[in-house]
Amino acid sequence: MATSNQRTDITPPEACGTSLQNDVHNQTIALKTTQKDSHASVLTKDVLEPRIGMEFDDDEKAYQFYNGYARQVGFSVRKQNMSRAKNGIIRARRFVCSKEGYYKLDPSDKTSTCSRSDVRTGCHAHIGIKRLKNGRYCIHRFVPEHNHPLVSSRKVHLLRSQREYPNARKPSSEDVFSACTSSSCTSHFQGLRQFEMQQGDAVGMVHYLQKRAAKELGFSFSMQLDAKDQITNLFWCDARSRIDYYYFGDVVCFDNTYKVNGYDRPFVSFLGTNHHKQLVIFGSGFLYNDSVESFNWLFQTFKDSMSGNAPHLILTDEDENIVKGVEEIWPDTVHRYCPWHLYQRTVKNLCNVFQAYPGFDIELKKCFFECETENEFLVTWQKLVSNYGLVDDTWLKGLYENRRNWCLVYRHDLFHADLHNTLKNERMHALIKSGLHHERDIFSFFKRYERILKDKRYSEIEADYGAAHLANPMPLSRLLKQAALAYTRPVYEMVAKEFELYVDCVIDNCGADGTGYVYEVTNVEKKITGYVRYEPCTDALSCSCKN
Structure with missing residues (x-):
């Protein structure tokens, strides 16, 4: 973009202190606080891994155990093939990572232009169970390694198998807010509900914002007060x-x-x-x-x-x-x-x-x-x-x-x-x-x-999960295929729309013009014509639509 403005590095919010600036009667009072992240050391629970020989009352109990393990680790489970006896009793079955295998296009479908092969990665992580003589089921095979990134704890509830996890609940926005900002953040407005503005708007607002600044790393606000102790200007933002x-x-x-x-x-x-x-x-x-x-x-x-x-x-x-x-x-x-x-x-x-x-x-x-x-x-x-x-x-x-x-x-x-x-x-x-x-x-x-x-x-967390685990439509065009792999769905749709317009364009070489060459580009459907100039010395392109 044509501008002389350059962006410089912003100090990471996690390293920022909180600050309060009050301009009272044109006198600026600055209050700065620094705070160490009390959650710098993340406490981890021991994850109970499947072991060969572990027994369960039935195959559903085995599935629930493996799904609970998957929730702690960060992946989704899919029930795969099973083997039944003549009387219908399950003799053996497998529970696999949801990214096991690959999607296959139906060769008989000539109209298909999309592939979902990049949703599954051919992951081999799974457990296999078999029925014992006593009617119980035991784990006889366990592959723990995954060939794809695992999901963080704040997004694991979005995985398909975890949505039906017995003890799971969809976290409220308060839970997610605490997860998506600094680990020292707390639920801001629990304190707000407990504190009533009995001393006037200005004083009450200052007390509340100071309380929030003391608890939340990276939160800052600035305000101006007039002679009547009323807020005239106020600004706030967080990490x-x-x-x-x-x-x-x-x-x-x-x-x-x-x-x-x-x-x-x-x-x-x-x-x-x-x-x-x-x-x-x-x-x-x-x-x-x-x-x-x-x-x-x-x-x-x-x-x-x-x-x-x-x-x-x-x-x-x-x-x-x-x-x-x-x-x-x-x-x-x-x-x-x-x-x-x-x-x-x-x-x-x-x-x-x-x-x-x-x-x-x-x-x-x-x-x-x-x-x-x-x-x-x-x-x-x-x-x-x-x-x-x-x-x-x-x-x-x-x-x-x-x-x-x-x-x-x-x-x-x-x-x-x-x-x-x-x-x-x-x-x-x-x-x-x-x-x-x-x-x-x-x-x-x-x-x-x-x-x-x-x-x-x-909503952004949900969209991030979707972008990581749900693939864009995979078109036949190599150019759009690259865009589908690189962009989120909304941005990819913008690129695809521009590509459709490009396909409708006819390009005519108008010949040399000084040190460069000029091309006429016409969108046949919209009947819009523009001119593109190419300078081989500088390898630069310019379009009449941007003049």
């Missing part, structure tokens, strides 16, 4: 948020579209998208007002929390004070308006049009999200405002004048991480808003916010 930002912080969406009813403070959050195209939260806060000073303070605090690393691209609402804040704190970051936020504001400003004309929303979304060229956007926009008598609408005229700052057709050279589509498909906005009812105070909001955060992180 997991820093880890997420380290990996996915190239593109950030700053969301300030919420407002806490009754407190007149806007709730803000810094959002991104992960490798599963799921929304991740890098940090959140409350601002007393929408002044330049408030945004400057928030952006600087967020920047400091992320070890000074700036995003390559930041998407925000259309706001003059936000623009000034981004220019001040992140001068080298590309700043664009978020098309999803502008679409939501358009719905609010033109609610009467939406109600009167059901087809208006479809045409508006095409302008915002579906146009691929500038000419297509201009034609679609003019048709929209003409058909619905909105040529002189003030809001739409403003959007059109600023189209180069938000419309996707104007900066194809930027990496957006498809974040606007992730925002469209998320339900977090509705869940957050339901926690901002005017009858609920900020404490109630925090409870809901933390629940949402924990649930989202649990």
